[in-house]
Amino acid sequence: MSDKDHICVDMGSEYCPCYLAEMKECIMCNHLQGKELCDCNWQGICIYQEFYWNGQKRKDIRKTVEGKIIEKKVIQENYVLFKVKVDVDLALKLKHPGSYIFIRHIEKPYFFDTPMSIMDVDEKNGEIQFVVQILGPKTKDILSCENKIFIRAPYWNGVIGLKKLKETKEKKVLLIGKGVGLAPAILAIKYLLKNKNHITFVIDPGKIGVDFINEYIKDFKIEPIEISLRNQKGVDILISLLKENYDLIYSLGSDKLHKIVKAEIEDTSKFVCTNNSSMCCGEGICGACTCKTKSGQLVRMCKMQVKAEEILEEGK
Amino acid sequence: MAKVVIIGGGWAGVAAAVTAKKSGADVMILERMDILLGLGNVGGIMRNNGRYTAAEENSLLGAKELFEVTDQASRHVNIEFPGHKHANLYDVCKVEPMVRKLLQEMCIDLQFKSRVVDVEVEDQRIVSIVLQDGTKIKADVFIETTGSTGPMGNCLKYGNGCSMCILRCPSFGPRVSITSKAGIKDDIGKRKDGTYGAFSGSCKLNKDSLSEEIVKKLNETGVVLLPVPKEEINMKKLDMKVCQQYALKEFAENIVLLDTGHAKLMAPFYPLDKLRKFKGLENARYEDPYAGGVGNSIRYLSIAPRDNKMQVNGLKNLFCAGEKSGLFVGHTEAIVTGSLAGHNSVRFIKGIPLLELPINTCIGDLISYEREQRKTEEGLRTRYTFAGADYFKRMKDLDLYTTDTGKIKKRIEKMNLLNIYEEKII
Numbered sequence: 001m002s003d004k005d006h007i008c009v010d011m012g013s014e015y016c017p018c019y020l021a022e023m024k025e026c027i028m029c030n031h032l033q034g035k036e037l038c039d040c041n042w043q044g045i046c047i048y049q050e051f052y053w054n055g056q057k058r059k060d061i062r063k064t065v066e067g068k069i070i071e072k073k074v075i076q077e078n079y080v081l082f083k084v085k086v087d088v089d090l091a092l093k094l095k096h097p098g099s100y101i102f103i104r105h106i107e108k109p110y111f112f113d114t115p116m117s118i119m120d121v122d123e124k125n126g127e128i129q130f131v132v133q134i135l136g137p138k139t140k141d142i143l144s145c146e147n148k149i150f151i152r153a154p155y156w157n158g159v160i161g162l163k164k165l166k167e168t169k170e171k172k173v174l175l176i177g178k179g180v181g182l183a184p185a186i187l188a189i190k191y192l193l194k195n196k197n198h199i200t201f202v203i204d205p206g207k208i209g210v211d212f213i214n215e216y217i218k219d220f221k222i223e224p225i226e227i228s229l230r231n232q233k234g235v236d237i238l239i240s241l242l243k244e245n246y247d248l249i250y251s252l253g254s255d256k257l258h259k260i261v262k263a264e265i266e267d268t269s270k271f272v273c274t275n276n277s278s279m280c281c282g283e284g285i286c287g288a289c290t291c292k293t294k295s296g297q298l299v300r301m302c303k304m305q306v307k308a309e310e311i312l313e314e315g316k
Numbered sequence: 317m318a319k320v321v322i323i324g325g326g327w328a329g330v331a332a333a334v335t336a337k338k339s340g341a342d343v344m345i346l347e348r349m350d351i352l353l354g355l356g357n358v359g360g361i362m363r364n365n366g367r368y369t370a371a372e373e374n375s376l377l378g379a380k381e382l383f384e385v386t387d388q389a390s391r392h393v394n395i396e397f398p399g400h401k402h403a404n405l406y407d408v409c410k411v412e413p414m415v416r417k418l419l420q421e422m423c424i425d426l427q428f429k430s431r432v433v434d435v436e437v438e439d440q441r442i443v444s445i446v447l448q449d450g451t452k453i454k455a456d457v458f459i460e461t462t463g464s465t466g467p468m469g470n471c472l473k474y475g476n477g478c479s480m481c482i483l484r485c486p487s488f489g490p491r492v493s494i495t496s497k498a499g500i501k502d503d504i505g506k507r508k509d510g511t512y513g514a515f516s517g518s519c520k521l522n523k524d525s526l527s528e529e530i531v532k533k534l535n536e537t538g539v540v541l542l543p544v545p546k547e548e549i550n551m552k553k554l555d556m557k558v559c560q561q562y563a564l565k566e567f568a569e570n571i572v573l574l575d576t577g578h579a580k581l582m583a584p585f586y587p588l589d590k591l592r593k594f595k596g597l598e599n600a601r602y603e604d605p606y607a608g609g610v611g612n613s614i615r616y617l618s619i620a621p622r623d624n625k626m627q628v629n630g631l632k633n634l635f636c637a638g639e640k641s642g643l644f645v646g647h648t649e650a651i652v653t654g655s656l657a658g659h660n661s662v663r664f665i666k667g668i669p670l671l672e673l674p675i676n677t678c679i680g681d682l683i684s685y686e687r688e689q690r691k692t693e694e695g696l697r698t699r700y701t702f703a704g705a706d707y708f709k710r711m712k713d714l715d716l717y718t719t720d721t722g723k724i725k726k727r728i729e730k731m732n733l734l735n736i737y738e739e740k741i742i
Contacts, residue, residue: 029469038468040469046478
């Protein structure tokens with residue numbers, strides 16, 4: 001038995017094959033794992049063929065570029081919204097749900113790179129938006145970024161269950177977001193609306209508040225349901241919603257939120273969630289984001305797609 | 317009702333479907349492409365040398381349908397080419413629709429673009445197979461006839477890369493070894509030098525791209541020989557191909573073309589610039605594989621361990637046939653092993669003893685001989701075909717080879733096997 005749910009999110013992109021292929025550690029290709037025979041689950045490309053025709057080498061890696069800060073807005077204490085100008089080409093690659101980038105103060109070395117979910121993209125003007133929560137050493141400096149900020153991108157594995165989210169069409173969808181986890185909801189809502197889904201959006205403002213997100217969703221004609229999971233009334237509303245017949249349930253927030261939501265769902269195949277792993281290199285190399293699945297397999301969460309329940313039940 | 321599911325609609329799978337249906341089962345073929353016959357769409361050589369005996373044996377055993385189709389679709393009957401006698405060449409452009417019609421008339425359920433990617437096994441029994449879209453299909457018994465060729469990564473690693481052959485992996489997805497998914501270790505065939513796999517042995521040229529003179533001769537006689545310039549003769553090339561029956565000196569010294577609708581070029585690949593130096597081939601272009609100038613598909617990469625009844629070792633309800641079941645070469649070999657697997661699959665459901673063909677039939681002997689030989693390193697480097705090389709010699713030595721149908725009939729009758737495949741078991 002093979003598990004075809006384990007898929008490298010970079011597969012078939014301009015960054016595939018990557019360093020992992022050179023190291024014979026490719027997530028997808030048996031040959032590029034040093035094994036003898038083909039045994040991939042076929043997503044329409046032969047990575048080994050790509051590797052061979054690229055001169056037995058990986059493709060060029062993602063570069064760190066300077067983004068021009070157009071807007072920097074303090075939403076709440078320790079929450080800052082950035083609007084940054086980048087290449088139109090890069091913006092375009094960041095418009096899919098689950099897109100993320102690494103940001104860094106331009107005076108800091110590479111190990112200050114910190115992962116950030118994309119909230120919104122204006123691909124015509126090459127503008128991206130994201131919300132930074134000031135938490136620790138990597139983010140403390142970000143507030144002092146004035147004109148420029150380093151950006152390493154694009155990365156795509158911000159949603160666990162991406163395939164399920166992308167193939168949901170003309171269905172009933174429930175989104176539950178809390179706090180800064182609300183930010184990546186915008187790309188997902190845009191995508192889900194494009195696929196003619198009916199969206200119910202439950203918002204727990206957390207510490208950040210709802211004003212920042214309301215700015216974005218007012219154009220979508222979605223009536224958000226505001227609750228607080230700190231009180232029982234909020235929990236009851238959420239539970240009763242989860243009992244309704246939704247085809248997709250997307251939880252955006254901490255692992256704690258994911259667990260609350262998932263515990264109330266009968267059919268967990270409908271469940272997708274934000275990927276809260278500690279991304280560091282984004283390339284499947286450093287191991288910072290490694291999680292153990294239910295079956296004991298180690299997965300690099302920065303680029304591997306797995307089933308949400310496999311990670312949440314046994315993950316670190 | 318007893319249900320047999322066949323994975324792979326090549327000659328072996330089609331043959332298994334015919335006998336399983338005749339034995340009374342409900343039969344479904346799952347084919348990953350949009351046509352039946354797989355590599356049979358670019359083959360065409362039947363009844364040459366010992367294949368004649370095997371075809372007659374299989375017909376007398378009660379499965380003549382597919383040989384009737386190939387005989388009927390033949391552009392040339394009873395022709396000779398170097399090392400080969402009494403060959404029929406079927407028209408590759410006509411045979412697939414004829415086979416499809418036959419199967420439809422027999423009410424065999426044909427599922428196209430249905431690639432099997434996984435199996436669910438419980439207690440050494442396949443419970444269901446999983447299609448690419450996640451659909452699960454249950455059956456009493458399964459027959460794997462997925463072949464042993466490709467996919468792209470293998471053709472690249474053990475060959476010259478994807479040469480864009482009829483199997484069209486990028487379009488329909490690659491072959492998946494069912495045995496391997498079920499945890500059975502497949503055998504891998506080797507070349508003389510020990511490297512894995514072997515190149516498919518022929519390419520096809522578009523006939524319209526050849527000179528009028530060559531086309532005329534092909535249409536009239538079925539065969540054209542064009543001598544290779546002395547400095548270009550490469551005997552080593554013979555070692556790398558699968559079809560050892562065509563690994564003869566004459567095939568290195570000549571370009572051999574056979575008329576199968578396309579002009580079948582009896583070499584695994586041939587650089588286009590060199591090919592175009594031959595008189596009459598100045599405008600030649602490849603029909604299959606499209607990149608026949610650089611390479612061909614790689615075969616024998618997943619052979620199931622099996623017994624002589626075509627049952628896969630280690631699994632209770634999986635049978636195999638064709639190239640999946642041995643280092644066999646050719647349509648005839650696929651059809652005869654398929655016929656036996658299809659018949660035995662129904663015996664298995666019924667719970668009666670499985671049929672093992674005696675070694676005094678050439679089919680029974682080939683199946684048993686290949687199984688024995690494959691256990692050795694040398695045996696893994698050999699191919700087994702009624703049409704030539706070592707096995708045809710063995711057929712002659714054992715007096716199994718004959719074109720006398722009366723003699724074959726007596727032999728089958730003596731063993732009480734006449735029309736055994738015709739019997740309705742359930």
